[in-house]
Amino acid sequence: MAAGPVVKKxxxxxxxxxxLVIKNYPYRYRDFSxxxxxxxxxxxxxxxxxxxxxxxxTRSPKLDRQNLxxxxxxxxxxxxxxxxxxxxxxxxxxxxxxxxxxxxLDLYNTPTIFINGRKTVGERPFTYYKKIxxxxxx
Amino acid sequence: xxxxxxxxxxxxxxxxxxxxxxxxxxxxxxxxPASNPQTPEKIELGKKLFFDxxxxxxxxxxxxxxxxxxxxxxxxxxxxxxxxxxxxWRNSPTxxxxxxxxxxxxxxxxxxxxxxxxxxxxxxxxxxxxLDFVEEVIRSVPEYVESFKKVFGDxxxxxxxxxxxxxxxxxxxxxxxxxxxxxLKGDEQALSPDARKGYDIxxxxxxxxxxxxxxxxxxxxxxxxxxxxxxxxxxxPRVAATRRFVAKxxxxxxxxxxAEDPGRYLVTKDKGDWKAFxxxxxxxxxxxxxxxxxxxxxxxxxxxxxxxxxxxKGNTALKPLGLTTGEKKQLKAFLVEGLTGAAVTFxxxxxx
Amino acid sequence: MxxxxxxxxxxxxxxxxxxxxxxxxxxxxLGDSPSFGPHDAPVxxxxxxxxx
Numbered sequence: 319m320a321a322g323p324v325v326k327k328x329x330x331x332x333x334x335x336x337x338l339v340i341k342n343y344p345y346r347y348r349d350f351s352x353x354x355x356x357x358x359x360x361x362x363x364x365x366x367x368x369x370x371x372x373x374x375x376t377r378s379p380k381l382d383r384q385n386l387x388x389x390x391x392x393x394x395x396x397x398x399x400x401x402x403x404x405x406x407x408x409x410x411x412x413x414x415x416x417x418x419x420x421x422x423l424d425l426y427n428t429p430t431i432f433i434n435g436r437k438t439v440g441e442r443p444f445t446y447y448k449k450i451x452x453x454x455x456x
Numbered sequence: 457x458x459x460x461x462x463x464x465x466x467x468x469x470x471x472x473x474x475x476x477x478x479x480x481x482x483x484x485x486x487x488x489p490a491s492n493p494q495t496p497e498k499i500e501l502g503k504k505l506f507f508d509x510x511x512x513x514x515x516x517x518x519x520x521x522x523x524x525x526x527x528x529x530x531x532x533x534x535x536x537x538x539x540x541x542x543x544x545w546r547n548s549p550t551x552x553x554x555x556x557x558x559x560x561x562x563x564x565x566x567x568x569x570x571x572x573x574x575x576x577x578x579x580x581x582x583x584x585x586x587l588d589f590v591e592e593v594i595r596s597v598p599e600y601v602e603s604f605k606k607v608f609g610d611x612x613x614x615x616x617x618x619x620x621x622x623x624x625x626x627x628x629x630x631x632x633x634x635x636x637x638x639x640l641k642g643d644e645q646a647l648s649p650d651a652r653k654g655y656d657i658x659x660x661x662x663x664x665x666x667x668x669x670x671x672x673x674x675x676x677x678x679x680x681x682x683x684x685x686x687x688x689x690x691x692x693p694r695v696a697a698t699r700r701f702v703a704k705x706x707x708x709x710x711x712x713x714x715a716e717d718p719g720r721y722l723v724t725k726d727k728g729d730w731k732a733f734x735x736x737x738x739x740x741x742x743x744x745x746x747x748x749x750x751x752x753x754x755x756x757x758x759x760x761x762x763x764x765x766x767x768x769k770g771n772t773a774l775k776p777l778g779l780t781t782g783e784k785k786q787l788k789a790f791l792v793e794g795l796t797g798a799a800v801t802f803x804x805x806x807x808x
Numbered sequence: 809m810x811x812x813x814x815x816x817x818x819x820x821x822x823x824x825x826x827x828x829x830x831x832x833x834x835x836x837x838l839g840d841s842p843s844f845g846p847h848d849a850p851v852x853x854x855x856x857x858x859x860x
Contacts, residue, residue, distance in 0.1 A: 435833030
């Protein structure tokens, strides 16, 4: 589960003052969480991380291999290269490292968002993040 | 004749005035039901289940989602987190010291933690998990099967056992050594001079202790204070759906047109309970904003102001207090300084 | 007199450690994760995401 539109709104509202970093924490028991994470990083290899990021969020749960390849096509990526990457789990170690980090932080929910290190758990309304960010900007 | 009527008056007086009405008490020993004794393994199992997203329909929510250990086991929102696509309608209460409560939920519909634990799991707007199904999901996890055997003597996974384990974990969430408790035990210096004055207001002019008394600073009764409605609730059709749903399953005939939260009424169907909600504990209050059953007040200042004004429109429970600015400040000092105990020591579990 | 000063000091220290839960800060390394926005932005938002 991604914060999707809320994070987008946050980015727009604080453009220039905010840096967004994405780490992967795919839930072991959801079928496509992992492969979707692979897809996002495979798209990153071809310079279209954020476009794929947005597609994955809006098209979820249609994140099976077939659909992911279709999205790569839609984005004009080198489909052969993309497919090879997700099939080979090219970015397994990065994803595993993110998971390890999440587990070391005892995260048990997604999205978990850290704003200058301040933790917020779960999908929250825009006003909630705004309050924290405004405090951080003071 | 004179003697017996005098005795009668004394007896009536003793019955009419419960032992500690208006009196605050320090936190004592945790009440453990004989039917669910505490063991370290049971507590550990309950802790895992508490954090396990498997207990929700789509794997996004666990008990901890709305009862976050780093937010005094609330979620810091006016209206609690909801199951995706739905909207909750009430505030998430703290679980710190929940073991001492005699009734649970804002409408007090259950009396034990074991009963409580299953409700949010089943609730369509909370964790939305079919209980028959969740038993089979848990049964598929070897680590859980092993734990259940160790804890309950055999490998059967039942919703009752799931609830018992979670309840056992919740009974460990106790905050002790609050400055109020030290003060009640005789340590005059446990509260600052302002907080001490605040305590006097709390138990005197403020009349707070009339309902916020005893160990939890809560009388286990239900009062209709008519707090302002949460405007978001009035506008959001998803909240309306939740409201009607709860009313329907509570057997309220007019659920189709219900426009406000009737609180305890849905449980007792007693007209006197319309819009009445359980008096919440004030322990840890500075950590459990926002306040009231709908989270309408973000700060203690707003809460104090509300009570000073005599509560909401049309309520018959409260009267204006006439507190001075200084008295409000002292009352707040008492609430903030006096009622926060030692942080609940906590280690996250490794959920299988 | 000294005892009063000591207890007052303890009160102040105790109060300052009653942190508000939402001000605890975690040190989360950025690593090489995908990032959007200026590197020197005053606010960094790290999102742990599950796309599904």
